[in-house]
Amino acid sequence: MLHALPGVPRRVTFVPAMKDVVVLLFDHQTINEPVWVPVVAEPLLVWVMSGAARVEERSPGGEWAAVHVHAGDFFLTHTREPYEMRWQTEGAEPFQVMHLYLGLPLIDRAAREVLGTEAPPVAFPDVSGARDELVRLLLDPLRRELLNERPPSAMFVLGLTQALAVHLVRRYRGTGGQRPRRNALQAYKLRRVIERMTAGLAEDFHLADLAKIAELSEFHFSRLFKHATGLSPSRYFIRLRMERARRLLRETDRSIIDVGMEVGYSSPSHFSQVFRREVGVTPSVYRQA
Numbered sequence: 665m666l667h668a669l670p671g672v673p674r675r676v677t678f679v680p681a682m683k684d685v686v687v688l689l690f691d692h693q694t695i696n697e698p699v700w701v702p703v704v705a706e707p708l709l710v711w712v713m714s715g716a717a718r719v720e721e722r723s724p725g726g727e728w729a730a731v732h733v734h735a736g737d738f739f740l741t742h743t744r745e746p747y748e749m750r751w752q753t754e755g756a757e758p759f760q761v762m763h764l765y766l767g768l769p770l771i772d773r774a775a776r777e778v779l780g781t782e783a784p785p786v787a788f789p790d791v792s793g794a795r796d797e798l799v800r801l802l803l804d805p806l807r808r809e810l811l812n813e814r815p816p817s818a819m820f821v822l823g824l825t826q827a828l829a830v831h832l833v834r835r836y837r838g839t840g841g842q843r844p845r846r847n848a849l850q851a852y853k854l855r856r857v858i859e860r861m862t863a864g865l866a867e868d869f870h871l872a873d874l875a876k877i878a879e880l881s882e883f884h885f886s887r888l889f890k891h892a893t894g895l896s897p898s899r900y901f902i903r904l905r906m907e908r909a910r911r912l913l914r915e916t917d918r919s920i921i922d923v924g925m926e927v928g929y930s931s932p933s934h935f936s937q938v939f940r941r942e943v944g945v946t947p948s949v950y951r952q953a
Contacts, residue, residue, distance in 0.1 A: 685764065685765070685766060685767060685770065685821065685822065685825045686706075686764070686765040686767075686851055686852060686855065687762065687763070687764050687806070687810060687821070688762070688763040688764075689713075689760070689761075689762050689763075689807070689810060689811070690760065690762075690763065691758055691759070691760050692751070692753065692759045692760070692761060693753065693759075694717075694751065694752050694753045695751060698722075698748040698749065698750045699748065699749060699750065700746050700747075700748060700893065700894060701741070701746060701747050701748070701749055702746055702854060702892040702893045702894075703743060703744065703745055703849075703892045703893075704765065704849055704850060704851040704854055704892055705768055705849065705850050705851070706765045706766055706767055706768060706850065706851045707740065707741065707742040707765075707766050707771065707788050707832075708739075708741045708742070708763060708764070708765055708766075708851075709738060709739070709740050709741075709763075709764045709766065709799075709828075709832075710738060710739040710741070710761055710762070710763050710764075711736075711737075711738045711761065711762045711764070711799065711800075711803045712733050712734065712735050712736065712737045712738065712759075712760075712761050713735060713760040713761060713762055713807055714735045714757055714758055714759070715734075715735060715753060715754075715755065715757040715758050715759035715760060716732065716734045716735070716753070716754040716755050716759070717732075717733055717751045717752060717753045717754055717759050718730055718731075718732050718751060718752045718754060719731055719732075719733055719739075719749065719750075719751040719792075719793070720749060720750050720751065721747060721748070721749045721792065722747065722748050722749075723743075723745065723748075724745065724746065724748070724894065729792070731792050731793035732793070733793045735757075736795055736800050737793050737794065738791070738793075738794055738795070738796065738799055738803075739790075739791060739792050739793065739794075740788055740789075740790065740791035740794075740832070740836060741790055742787055742788040742789070742790065742838075743790055745894075746892070746893060746894040762803060762806070762807060764803075764825065764828075765851040765852075766825065766829055766832075767850075767851075767852075768785075768850075770825065770826065770829050771786055771829055771832075771833065772785065772786075773826075773829070774786075774826070774829035774830045774832070774833045775833050777830060777833075778830060778833045778834055779833070786833055786837045786838070787837070787838045788832065788836050788837060789836070789838050791836065796835075798831050799828070799831070802824050802827055802828045802831070803824075803828070806821060806824045806825070809821060809824075849878070849888040849889060849891070849892045853877075853878045853879070853880075854878075854889070854892055854893075856877050856878070857874050857877050857878055857889070857897075858900075858904075860873070860874060860877055861874070861897075861900070861901050861904055862904055865901075865904060865905050865908055865926070865927050865928055866926055866927065866928045867928065868928070869897075869898055869901050871885075871886065871897055871898070874889075874897055885897070902938065902942065903942070905927040905928060905938075906927075906938070906939060906942045906943060908926070908927050909923050909924070909926075909927045909935075909939060909947065910943065910950065912926065912927075913947055913950055913951045914951075920932065920935070920947045920948060920951070923935075923947065924936075924947070935947070
């Protein structure tokens, strides 16, 4: 999500060993162009820390479903396919959200605690714009810990997220017809791969290097990555290049040639061809618009 969403990340925390819990804090502006939310193995909880917005979600090719959210509301996502979302902020207060990826080992420990040692793997239904007082009571001190303490206590963060996992299993676990995504890419691996892609936009694409980062074979990595994002690794890499190019064209006066070279295209004509295919117009037309 750190690279999928256009908000400004305020803080990123991983504990322990960057696998059990990933916490991201964002400041969000209105976004009218839909963004893709990837599928990963772990459930994702998004909590609105401040502000309000009209949030729309849809499955690929489906109809938009809207919900109005305010500080204290949350989303719980455990879908089997990528989906799109967009939002319109409301009011003058900043729209700030917290994203938590809860690792499968953490969820499994909570399930065994609540349901017994023979508990099957837990899956959660999708929840949009709900309000839960205990969720708020657990996440508000987590927010303060991450923003105010230098450094934040991993033990404190883990204790709060363990309590949250137990509560989610107790109250929100799905019915017997649902199955968790055990064959999906783990969030921390997806994060590492996309960070490497983003850092190397001016370089050639190398599938083998990315698969090595994910600790998977090239075939297995490609399959799981496409399941997570809806795109092959090479297509996702091109999307990241075009997102960087669009931002440079909007926010700087650098020449189109310089922009193309920064995102890996030494040939202006090739850059223009790829940009037009991906965005729908040439770089010069996009800048003028």
